[in-house]
Each structure stands twice: as structure tokens, then as C-alpha cells.
Amino acid sequence: MLSFLMDERQKSLQEETRTFVKGVDKQLILDMDAERITYPAGYMRELAEANLLGLRFPREYGGRGYGWSEEVVALEEIGYLGTSLACLYSLPSIVGEAINIFGSQQQKEDYLKATLQGKKFTAEALTEPRGGSDFFGATTMAKKTQGGYILNGQKRFIVGAEGADYFMVYARTDENAKPHQGISAFLVDRGPGVEVKHVYGLMGTRGGGAGRLVFRDAFVPEENLLGEENGAGAIFYQMMIPERLTSAAGALGMGQAALDVAVKYSRKRKAFGQPIKNFQAVSFKVAESITQLDAARSLIYATARCVDTNSPAALQRRMVSQAKKFCTDTAWEVVNHAMQILGGIGYTNVYPVERLLRDIRLIMIWTGTNEIMDLIIQHEYYKETQNGPAGRDVESDAPEADNEEEKVYE
Known part of the structure; x- marks a missing residue:
């Protein structure tokens, strides 16, 4: 640990x-x-x-x-x-x-x-039926009226919707502005015009009240505007940190839980007259799993430190994206190793590994898919290194490094 x-x-x-x-x-x-x-x-x-x-x-x-x-x-x-x-x-x-x-x-x-x-x-109302990763393409509208706003639109895949007393909702408040400059955030109480439809039959991650929200002329008092009007872009970028760090850290616990079950099983289960932990096909999967989990754990601790020390925003964005991607990918691989160690019995509900597998699959998708994490990671790194490496420039450490005729870029 x-x-x-x-x-x-x-x-x-x-x-x-x-x-x-x-x-x-x-x-x-x-x-x-x-x-x-x-x-x-x-x-x-x-x-x-x-x-x-x-x-x-x-x-x-x-x-x-x-x-x-x-x-x-x-x-x-x-x-x-x-x-x-x-x-x-x-x-x-x-x-x-x-x-x-x-x-x-x-x-x-x-x-x-x-x-x-x-x-x-509470619950966060972010994703829309037409949206997904395209957050700034949100079509939920909040139109200014006397004393507040009238909210219309839909959000879906909202974990906690079934039990939430209020929602943090992103909505478009300026149709003519650039997408990232025309979004506002609101605290919307459950009440008239706010309908919660618990409609999703989920593969895993059940019982959390994941549902669809429908807003029909819901009145939101102006004092429930969160931050500045049309200023939710800044809120969204800030929210990358808690959304992705919480996903990453939670996934680690699930991966470790699956490994715990597999290790305990490998000590008890015997084949060919000895515990299966003695076979490299099993023990090497355990070694690979704990190495990956410790690497992911090290990354998330470093990321937490990065945020706590108020490091540059671009570095925080890259680090939380790396943590979310690597920790969730790691958890997915570890739970698959665990199921392989258990064999057929791991595919049944005699052990919780099959539930953990179903649960973990979703974390690689939500709060930005892991492919979106890749997009952010490379984008921020290219910006960080646009003036060249911070340390030694090893490009010149080659016998024919000065042969400019062979360095053709176009």
C-alpha cells in the first residue's frame, strides 16, 4: 500500500x-x-x-x-x-x-x-444525449427571465439522479457566443419542471440512481447561478481535477480488491497436488498486477501532490488525465488477471470479481473517455516542450548529427 x-x-x-x-x-x-x-x-x-x-x-x-x-x-x-x-x-x-x-x-x-x-x-448534470465527450456542444438552454432563468433540455447518465435533492447543471446562456464562452452553471433544486427518469439498465455500477434529467420550463433563481454568467468554461476545466482524481483513486481500490480475492484463492486452490500460486502462469499474473497497481498508486499520489502544491494549471490537467487513464486501465487489466486466476468460478457470482469487472468497465468511459485523456495528455506535453527539452538535447549525440542534408522534414 x-x-x-x-x-x-x-x-x-x-x-x-x-x-x-x-x-x-x-x-x-x-x-x-x-x-x-x-x-x-x-x-x-x-x-x-x-x-x-x-x-x-x-x-x-x-x-x-x-x-x-x-x-x-x-x-x-x-x-x-x-x-x-x-x-x-x-x-x-x-x-x-x-x-x-x-x-x-x-x-x-x-x-x-x-x-x-x-x-x-447532489448530482452533476453534465452529459447530454447528443453530447458525451463534446461538452461544449451542450444544447440545454437557460433563458434569462425576471428574477432568474428558464431551463429547458435533457441530461443523461447522471449518477445519483434518483436520490439527488439538487443538481449542478451546465446550460447554454448565449446562443451566439463561441461554444466555450456561452455556457453557464446552475444549482438546480429538484422541483417543478425537473423530472428524473431512472431509465438505464446498466451492465454494472448499479444501484446508484443513474438516470436521465428532463427540464421543462424549470425556473432557476438568479442567486443559483454558479459563478459568472457564460463563465462555466472555467468551472468545467476546474472540475477536471475532482472528476478524474476521484475516478482514478476509486478504481485503484477496485483493482486491489480483485487482486486480494485472487491471491487468497491462489493460496487455497490446488491443482496437480500443489497450490496454484506455485505455478508461474498464476504467480506472474499476481506479480504483474501488483507492479501495475503500485505504479498507478505512485502516479496518483504524485498527482495529488501536484494539485495540492498549486502547480501550473496545464501540468495539473496533464497529470489528472494521466492518473485517470492509467489507474482505470490498470484496474481493468488487474480484474481480468484476477478472473483468469480464478478460472471458471471467477465468471460466476460465487465470487465478486465478475461484479468488479462489470463496475470497472464504466470508469474507462465516464468523466472523459480514456481516449480523450490521451488527447489532453499529448496536447499539454507538446505545449510544455515546444521550446525543446529542459535537459540535455541528445539529438546531437549521434555520429552524423551535423549531416543536415539527411534531416528532411518536408
Whole structure:
């Protein structure tokens, strides 16, 4: 678990979160996966009572004033519970990020504080039926009216929609502006004109209330505008950090959980008169898995430190994109290794590996697909290195480096 990278506060938080996770009733997980539960309100209230929600936010609003270096430690432990419970745990951190940085004092009092106390549940309304990765192509409209805005449009794949009391909604407020300059963000209460349709039959990540939102002439008071009108581009870019770091850290927990099951099984299961852990076909998969998980863990700890130290925004964008891509890809590969180690029994519901496989598959898609992560990573790196390498320029370290006639670029 690379505990040598943690300070005493982080170790204490890890143990505190681990104790909470151990105490979660397995029946909740089973009922959510079977869709007998569509939103675990009790679980969210228990997190609030344990003061585990919104760890990074000021104490005056119910947080602990911690940093990402602490939150990723807690998130990995929560990840053992699967994608739905990890995502719901993350929503106060994600939506709270926008309120804490861009919100008014009243919004912090009315929404952030109530969310961290478990009195209000929240969800982020980002994706649209025509959208997906094309965020700035949003067509949900918010038209100015006396005292506020009239909201019309749809959002889909909204985790937590079924139980949310309010939504953070992105909507177009200027049809004539450039796409990234005509979007605003709002805190929209559940009420008249806001319809939640729980319509998705999901492969995994069940029980989290993922649904579709329909806005029909919903009135949003002007005091619920989050940040500046037409200024949601800045909010969206800031939100890359919590959306992607929470996904990455939660995925690590799921990957480690799958490996834990496989290692325990490999010690007990015998073939040809000996435990299967003695066979290289098995033990090498374990070695590959733990190496990948430790590499991913190192990357996410470094990324958390990058954000906590307020590194340049471009570097933060690259690092959180790398963490999201690498950690989710790693978790997917590790859970597949785990299933291979278990063999046929791993493909049944006798073990939780098949559920973890179904859960993890989604994280490679949401909060920006991993292909979008590649796009951001290379874009930021090309910008960083446009003036050449920071260290030694090794291009000249070749016998015929001065042969310019052979260096043809066009």
C-alpha cells in the first residue's frame, strides 16, 4: 500500500476509512447490484455522520480542511465497495469543488454545508444525449427571465439522479457566443419542471440512481447561478481535477480488491497436488498486477501532490488525465488477471470479481473517455516542450548529427 509515502494524518485517515468500509453491510452491495435499491440514502448519511464527506473543504462547511493527498487515500479504501458507492461518495467532492471555488457565500451555506452534513444529496448534470465527450456542444438552454432563468433540455447518465435533492447543471446562456464562452452553471433544486427518469439498465455500477434529467420550463433563481454568467468554461476545466482524481483513486481500490480475492484463492486452490500460486502462469499474473497497481498508486499520489502544491494549471490537467487513464486501465487489466486466476468460478457470482469487472468497465468511459485523456495528455506535453527539452538535447549525440542534408522534414 506504499504506506511509506504517507504521513501520520494520511495513515490515520486510511485506517479510519478502512474501518468504515469494513462496516458496510454486504447486503447493501448485493441489493444495489440486483437493483433492489436504486439510491443508498442511508449510506450517504452514515458517511456524513463519520465526517468522511468533502474532506478537502473548510471546517466551517463540514469538511476537514485536508488536501488531495489525503482524499485519494480515503477514496482508494472506498473503492473496495465498488463503483456505485465510490462514485456517490465522490459526488459531494465533485460538486462541492465548484461551489467551494466559484460559489457565493450563501450557496456555500445553503448547499455545500448541507451536502457535507448529509442533509442534501447532489448530482452533476453534465452529459447530454447528443453530447458525451463534446461538452461544449451542450444544447440545454437557460433563458434569462425576471428574477432568474428558464431551463429547458435533457441530461443523461447522471449518477445519483434518483436520490439527488439538487443538481449542478451546465446550460447554454448565449446562443451566439463561441461554444466555450456561452455556457453557464446552475444549482438546480429538484422541483417543478425537473423530472428524473431512472431509465438505464446498466451492465454494472448499479444501484446508484443513474438516470436521465428532463427540464421543462424549470425556473432557476438568479442567486443559483454558479459563478459568472457564460463563465462555466472555467468551472468545467476546474472540475477536471475532482472528476478524474476521484475516478482514478476509486478504481485503484477496485483493482486491489480483485487482486486480494485472487491471491487468497491462489493460496487455497490446488491443482496437480500443489497450490496454484506455485505455478508461474498464476504467480506472474499476481506479480504483474501488483507492479501495475503500485505504479498507478505512485502516479496518483504524485498527482495529488501536484494539485495540492498549486502547480501550473496545464501540468495539473496533464497529470489528472494521466492518473485517470492509467489507474482505470490498470484496474481493468488487474480484474481480468484476477478472473483468469480464478478460472471458471471467477465468471460466476460465487465470487465478486465478475461484479468488479462489470463496475470497472464504466470508469474507462465516464468523466472523459480514456481516449480523450490521451488527447489532453499529448496536447499539454507538446505545449510544455515546444521550446525543446529542459535537459540535455541528445539529438546531437549521434555520429552524423551535423549531416543536415539527411534531416528532411518536408
